[in-house]
Amino acid sequence: MSRTPPARTLIAAAESYLGAPRFASALTTVAIGTGILATAIRSVIGWPGLLGIVAALVVLAALSLVARREAIEWQGLLPISLLVFLGWAGITVFWSQYQWVTVGGLAYLAAFTALGLYIALMRDTIQIVRAFGDVLRFVLVVSLAFEVFSGLLIDAPIRFLGIQGHLADGGPIQGLMGTRNQLGVISLIAATTFGTELRTKSISTPLGVFSLGLAAVTAFFSRSPLIGGVVLVLAVAIVALYALRRVKPARRTIAQLALLAGVAIVVGVAWLFRDRIVGLTNAGGELDFRLTLWKQMINLIGFNPLEGWGWVGYWRPEISPFPAFAISERVPGSGLNAYLDVWFQLGFVGALIFVGLATLTFVRSWLLAGQRRSVVFAWPALVLVVLLTSALFESSLLVEYGWLTFVVCCVKAALELSWRRAFTVPPLPELEPDRG
Template identity: 50%
Template sequence: MTERTAVAALREFAGSARFAQALTLIAIGLAFSTHAIRSLVGWPGLLAALTALIALCGVSLVARWRAVEWYGILPLTILVFVGWCAASVIWSATPARSAAGVAYLVAFTVLGVYVALMRDTIQIVRAFGDVLRLLLSVSLVLEVLSGLLLDLPIVFLGIKGDLASLGPIQGLFGSRNLLGFVALIALLTFVIEWRTKSVLRGRAIASFILAAGCLVLSGSPTTWIALGAALVATLALYGLRRARPATRRNWQLALISTGVVAVVLGWAFRVQIIEALDARGEFDVRLDVWRELSRYLNTNPLQGWGFVGPWPDRIPYTWIEVATGRPHESALNAYMDAYFQVGVIGALLLVALVGVALVRAWLLASNRRSVVYAWPAMMLVVIAVTSFAESFALLEGGWMLLVVCAVKAARDMSWRDALAVGAR
């Protein structure tokens, strides 16, 4: 084989759909397995794997350059938010840590953009389904091993071995809330797989039971609230997709009004809802963190303390941990986290990013015939609701999922198209 032939073969392999599919699976798996990878090989191993994966994605993009539609590649909301986070390095209280945090955010942004560019929506749903099936299965096996067979915690993974008492369990994800979040998006993904007949019926049923079991055993109150919101959104989409096009706009306006009323009522009866979900302890923890955050927000309300992503062991974050009496990796609220790290401007940019993406995805889901278009809308509903109690939307797999959904929604419907559809 000559050198030219070898180069041509390498280029053909790098530009193949199978290579892009493999990289998509690896990217999703890495993004949602960061806790397990760090536990096994530490930060150096995770960063090395992330760097190698981004390099391979770059090779794949170059090889498939002519096949990619580059117009409208990235929504303006993502560019502005990431740009503002990068600019915060200038005024950050910890500039070196902020630079590292921004680089980490950009890395998962690149992975999200790659997945959205290389695969169509049904392929992305299948990829997420395959990866999450594996991760939840491994999580459950480890919980059975720890809680039933050995009756010992797996300390380095953060598995406490509480399966015998029906949870809460953590699996590969290090916390019950993250496991609940992953189980919920997996549950919705498996439903879309079943509705699109992407997998056999038996596999779809088994996957649904697996995700539902992990969700219940996680014992995460925040996940139950997000599940309720997702179910309401699913019923609303079901009705909209069957409404006559002439009346669809009126139904959309009615849903918006109903949503506003639901939010107001939810806030008014928040105490009763928290007690009904037995989430008083969870809420008190978050309230303590947010109370301490407010003490330092007055110092830098407009621009924040500088983007860092996961909280480092440095001031002012250590001050908050000392005051609350426990370590924290985030503000337990993505919007509050953005407010604290990149100020009111950054928080508004994050709200705009999630909001614009959700509107686009919602209009697509309610107007396109294929049920697969409901997947980005459902994912964004879960992200938007969960972000009130967790910061997953700013971190690793949660951020990558947000980028994937935002990019797919923007490429399938620009803001001009969205306004045109909404005006019909």
């Protein structure tokens, strides 16, 4: 009687474990949590600890993909637009002003790209929403708990986490995100996620209402002067999407064009009254700081306008030319504008590729949200609204949770809807107007 070799038995057991749905679920949750809590993790155990966690997650994700290789359609795995962007970022290493930093930045970018790809391939959209919901509830609850401890119980800042302890004064609070603006952005993503969970009945009504209240309270006390516009844009997007889903399929293209024209008009009016808008949103001089920084970036972009200075991701204040951006002894860790940041790092060519990638991803996601019956397809489009709008005053879209979430939305949209059949009328049988 033949016996199975121990090594083969061990490999079979490992494949069974790594390929199990429960393992994919756990790894997805941990990957999302690591992306969102990267700043807090880095504050506690430093860059080496965070990099070790990310590297371990990438290895586990790769092993899990190998274990599930039979169920994956490898052809057309990544959207071409995403590949082109990553390829151009990689090429900049040849003319980068800081080559080893570029190599490290590219490795960090590739790691979160891999994790986003894994999540998009291994989990359905509703499973992704649930994973984000669980992580975001934890992040907001713990953030408020630390703020209560710091601002009410000990009345002292928790400096290593960036918590200033201003809750008793009504804010601003930073939570586990490091800054009030980042906490505000995360609160809006959380509100979108919790609302989707509630509409899809993925969680109980009491938990959904509590979660939405939690997101609202966190956003309010963050006192972020820069998310007011994002809230307005998100609210308009929700109303527009709600109305669009009730338009008959035959008229949906006309409705989309009318909506596009309306957006163009609003953008034009906002541009005409930009000085007044700047005055209304310049709370605490935050916008003045950004405008000064952006002017300095544009001046340096002139030295390498087409190819850029080289990819870096997070800025390195100790490496030229980043010390030149010090404003009142404050050296920013990013360009505080993802689009301008990409232009600075990757040049006009890279910025053009990035805008094309973001536009294509959003258009695909928006079309799916307007056509698909299940409301869960609205989540990627609305999350992209938050990410792409907040990218006007933060660069978080390019790193960690921002890039991870963007890649998930990008890959999911590409898998669900090819641009060649995006405007097909009538749509697929599933794409009926939502009457619920």
